[in-house]
Amino acid sequence: MFKEHAVKLAIAPIAWTNDDMPELGRDNTFEQCISEMALAGFQGSEVGNKYPRSPDRLHRALELRGLEIASAWFSAYLTVRPYEVTAEAFCAHRDFLHEMGANVIVVSEQGRSIQGQMDTPLFAGKPVFTETEWAALAEGLGGLGRLAAEKGMTLVYHHHMGTGVQTVAEIARLMELTEPGEVSLLFDSGHLAFAGENPLEVLRAHLPRIKHVHLKDIRPEVVERVMRDQLSFLQAVKAGAFTVPGDGCIAFAEIFAELARHSYTGWFVVEAEQDPALADPLEYAIKARRYIRESTGL
Numbered sequence: 656m657f658k659e660h661a662v663k664l665a666i667a668p669i670a671w672t673n674d675d676m677p678e679l680g681r682d683n684t685f686e687q688c689i690s691e692m693a694l695a696g697f698q699g700s701e702v703g704n705k706y707p708r709s710p711d712r713l714h715r716a717l718e719l720r721g722l723e724i725a726s727a728w729f730s731a732y733l734t735v736r737p738y739e740v741t742a743e744a745f746c747a748h749r750d751f752l753h754e755m756g757a758n759v760i761v762v763s764e765q766g767r768s769i770q771g772q773m774d775t776p777l778f779a780g781k782p783v784f785t786e787t788e789w790a791a792l793a794e795g796l797g798g799l800g801r802l803a804a805e806k807g808m809t810l811v812y813h814h815h816m817g818t819g820v821q822t823v824a825e826i827a828r829l830m831e832l833t834e835p836g837e838v839s840l841l842f843d844s845g846h847l848a849f850a851g852e853n854p855l856e857v858l859r860a861h862l863p864r865i866k867h868v869h870l871k872d873i874r875p876e877v878v879e880r881v882m883r884d885q886l887s888f889l890q891a892v893k894a895g896a897f898t899v900p901g902d903g904c905i906a907f908a909e910i911f912a913e914l915a916r917h918s919y920t921g922w923f924v925v926e927a928e929q930d931p932a933l934a935d936p937l938e939y940a941i942k943a944r945r946y947i948r949e950s951t952g953l
């Protein structure tokens with residue numbers, strides 16, 4: 656289905672310890688997390704807040720388990736702070752990832768985002784960018800994309816629930832306002848389904864610009880409850896809105912087929928944040944790994 660060596664499989668540490676809610680998985684250690692990733696059969700990981708920041712220490716711990724760093728999240732504030740502030744933090748993040756051997760940098764604009772607010776209803780409170788904010792975002796991302804390119808790296812933009820780039824239309828707007836050579840796209844199946852969008856629409860519209868993939872599924876009955884009870888993004892995560900691919904309602908067969916048809920090259924990152932006390936991270940990592948093998952042969 657996919658060309659040999661075209662796709663590598665990673666898993667995000669957020670199922671073991673949640674950076675957005677550190678009380679989820681507080682007792683899970685860095686070593687347990689990466690050992691279980693390797694045990695479940697993954698080749699890579701993104702970076703969590705328990706990971707050592709010293710590239711030497713991190714390299715050694717990962718190498719012992721046959722893992723590499725795929726990428727890591729960066730919060731941009733291009734719509735609400737001067738460009739230079741975001742650019743300085745971005746360069747430090749870029750240099751760390753470059754030393755770790757990663758070649759993509761995940762960026763999400765957090766200006767007026769409600770994703771980290773425990774009590775703001777997700778479906779009522781998301782920001783809608785003004786023309787001025789769109790212009791600042793597009794221009795700023797272009798600048799960050801050029802900084803990434805200085806190191807031969809690629810900026811991949813993460814559309815996300817509760818932010819100004821959540822819907823199919825907002826993703827299309829961002830792609831239109833930015834240059835393909837500067838800003839690529841991260842495809843996150845779970846965020847699109849959660850937003851009520853058809854993930855295939857985004858794939859079909861932007862495939863040549865998709866350079867990183869987050870695979871997560873949704874539990875539709877929980878998403879319905881999030882809407883009905885006006886829960887926030889963090890409450891939704893705690894309630895189990897997300898799960899691993901194959902365990903929810905997203906039609907991954909079509910997603911994989913579309914990506915393969917266009918010879919996708921890069922990482923697939925399983926990223927399914929849920930409460931580790933309710934969903935054993937190793938059990939779900941093994942479940943995800945098996946599902947990907949059975950659906951794609953990878």
Ligand SMILES: O=C1C[C@@H](O)[C@H](O)[C@@H](O)C1=O
Nearest residue numbers: 674675728813843869926
């Ligand atoms: O890529 C991601 C990083 C997380 O911190 C975020 O909240 C999650 O939903 C996600 O998709």
Ligand SMILES: [Co+2]
Nearest residue numbers: 813843869926
């Ligand atoms: Co994601």
